[in-house]
Amino acid sequence: MNSIKKDKDLIYNLTDDEAQALSYLNSHNPEWANHFKSILLQSRDKITQRLVSSLHRENLVNSREYSTVIDAQTLPFTLETDHNEILKIAFPQSQKTLYAPISGHHAFDRIDVEGPFYFENHNKIQRIFHPNEVLDCILTEAPHLDNAASYQFKEDINNSSANMAIALSYQSLTLDGQNDPIFDLIANASDSYLASEQSVVEGHPLHPGAKLRKGMTPETAIAYSSEFANTIKMQFILIHQNIAKVESLDKDYNALVYKKFEGLYDIAQQTVGHEQIENYYVMAVHPWQYQAVLFQDYATELEIKQIVPLNYEIDYFAGLSFRTLMPKYPKYLPHIKLSTNVHITGEIRTLSEQTTINGPQVTQILNDIQANDVLFKNINAATIDEMAGIHFYNPEDDKTLQPKKSAQLGTLFRENIYNLIAPHTVPMIPSSLVSQYSNNLEAPIVTLIKNYAASQQIDCYETAALTWIKTYSQALIDLALPLYVKYGIALEAHLQNSIATFSSNGLIHTLYIRDFEGLRIDEAYLNKMGYQTTTFHEKSLILTDSAQTVFNKVFYSSIQNHLGELIATIAQSSEDISLETQIWTIVRAQLVEKLDDIAATMDDHDRIQQIAATLFAPKIDYKCVTTMRLEDEADYYTYIQVDNPLYQETHH
Incomplete structure (x- = not known):
């Protein structure tokens, strides 16, 4: 077998995102930087793994027709793997064959694979060092996909791989010397719920853009992502009632929000005065949005005091869903879903107008159904209230600007889980x-x-x-x-x-x-x-x-x-x-x-x-997360039919 390029040589072949991350870690924490270097290849493999699994499952570029499952023993070369089965996918146009060790076969036509992955090309075997090598093959097979959407997807994969390495290296650094099962670490934490959100460092298990943080530097990604457990200073502003829309469970939005945050009303009143306080709504703003967007995009509103920043901040922590933040137990403050102009998984995570307006209304309907329908009595499940929502809405704004400005400044307050649990x-x-x-x-x-x-x-x-x-x-x-x-x-x-x-x-x-x-x-x-x-x-x-x-x-x-x-x-x-x-x-x-x-x-x-x-049909729709990104179909879903494990031939 041809000698495979040594892993340590990789360090001279970093993507821009990786180089930026390594440079930041070197200056910030050299020990962390060393962990980053040692885990980089594994991190890339984890993104490659998601890409290969979805390539096969979604039958991208007809890859199913070019796939076979073979026994590792029958290979004319040895692969570095403990698994007995290998998924072999041919790419005729590239004249390459991909070899992916299989870790399991699961329902809905799912084959799980595990790195390292290899290409064979003219009898030469090479380790795959980065998921983009696989993406390049996909685009060679289907040149029509080589467009703006796939270019963006490629950038997403680069960004995801680098962030996966930052996250995994942080985990290996901070849990050095720990070997209890994760459940024990969570159960023994002072806030088990928050600890569980912070423990999911690998992101979406099936999405190749699992760790996407586009538009952020390594420094801000570390400051605001859940796995680094940093305190986030929640910011608050007043927004004039002429330029906002609100919805809440008990109809008085301000009363509900002020009641939740001790001292907030007093500071708001001191800031704008007793006469003016009734003309404003109060809202929370993510510090990233506060610094990066508020002062730039809402300068006019700030100048004429339609928006007034408040000198009130409170400690919150990021959840797995980057823009949903929560306090640390024993604080029982609401969980807050916010707008952030950050590109995550597949889209910019601002907050749509419909989310803030519909949340409390959907809550009301769900609560009514659960209270009155016998089907929901004595079950071990419930929904969590979305108590109040607000978004910026200036009817005077230019029609082309309005949706963006509304989505960039929105807040949804959700019930704290510790108020509900036994x-x-x-x-x-x-x-x-x-x-x-x-x-x-x-x-x-x-x-x-x-x-x-x-x-x-x-x-x-x-x-x-x-x-x-x-x-x-x-x-x-x-x-x-x-x-x-x-x-x-x-x-x-x-x-x-x-x-x-x-x-x-x-x-x-x-x-x-x-x-x-x-x-x-x-x-x-x-x-x-x-x-x-x-x-x-x-x-x-x-x-x-x-x-x-x-x-x-x-x-x-x-x-x-x-x-x-x-x-x-x-x-x-x-x-x-x-x-x-x-x-x-x-x-x-x-x-x-x-x-x-x-x-x-x-x-x-x-x-x-x-x-x-x-x-219970023999086949069922499966959502194609990778195909949707390559074909740029973010607004409507692409499905493929897969075998349904709920089907039974005896079923009539």
Whole structure:
């Protein structure tokens, strides 16, 4: 086999993003810089891994037709891997063949791969050093994709790889000498919930742009991203009522917000005076936005005192979702979702007008349904209130400027999880259930299953795993399915939009779903059920007349993403190759039973049958995250049909 370029030579071949990161770390913390260098290749591999997995799963450039799974033993050369199976993908135009060691086969046609990855070209084997080498092959196969969108995607991958290395090196630096399972580190933290958000250092498990922080320097990315656990000084401003729109649960927006933040009203009153205070709304602003955007884009409003900065700041911390911040327990202040002009995962994360106006209204509808419908009694799931929202809106602004200025200055206040949870439970973001770190590869979901097995004296890990996931999926299904089937509301209940609490025996206590920005509502169906949407924002993307869109939203987020990730991780933790199929059989039975429960409370049986036909069909839509980025389809989703693990041939 040809000698492979030594890893240490890599250091002379950095991307601009990596060079910038290394330069900053060298001047800031040389020890961290050394960790960065040693982990860089692994970080790039993690982005390559996401790209290769989605390339195959989404059948990008017809890669499925050019793919085979082979036994590592049959290779004419040796690859550096412990895995027995290799995914081999040919790129005819480049005359290259990609070799990717397989770490697992999972539901929805998912093949997980693990670096290092290799190209074979004219009988020469070369290690793949950067995900862009794979992207170059994709673009050679499909030149029509070589455009502005793919150029941006390439930049995103560069940025993601560098940020992955900053995050992983920080984790290896700070957890040096630690080897407890991540779950124990979270459970023993002073604020378990915040610790769980901070533990997810690898970002989105399937998205090649997992660690994107475009538009930020390494310094600001470190200052404001959750994994670095830095204190963030939340800023506040007053905004004249003529240039803002508000919505709140108890109709008096200001009263609600002032009540939450001690001393804020007094400072506001001192700043503008007793006579003027009633003419302003108060809002929170992310310090990044405050420094980078406010004084530049709102200079006129500041000058004429339509916007007035307040000398009031309070310690907050970033969550996994960069623009959602929370206080540290034992403070019970609201979680706050904010506007930030930062490019993350696939888009600029400002806050749309519809999010701030619809959040409290959606909350009201959800609360009413949960309080009055028998289907939501005695279930282990609930939604989290979006209490109040505000956004900048100047009717005098130029029509081309208005949407941007409104989206750049918005705030949504959400209930603090510690006001909701039962005593002696551990709250965690479910994204953290599948996280790990180099000193201990045991994911929290595995620790919880082991804790459950120990508490019940169950000898068999797989037996405990089946009960564990059954109680977990029941909580999710009990909330998400009736809301969708009976009311046409599809929650976006993926791993990052949920909070799960766990009892001391390791089982789930309650699952809370939050963040109503990305949900979808079948408007006509919800109206038919007696809930009006006339006061929703006029540009509401969440309201739709497409039944398929609503189905895809609920199915992708809760079944494919949420349960799919957890089930894949459980399957990887066991030697029993039938475990994953067993779990999907249980989930299927739970869905069937829940549909029967729902049917008993409604007359529209045609709807239930149609939903069941799609839910249990042999093939189901899968959202193509990479294809969408390359084809620049950010506003509408691209899907591919994949095998559905809920399908059973015996089903009639």
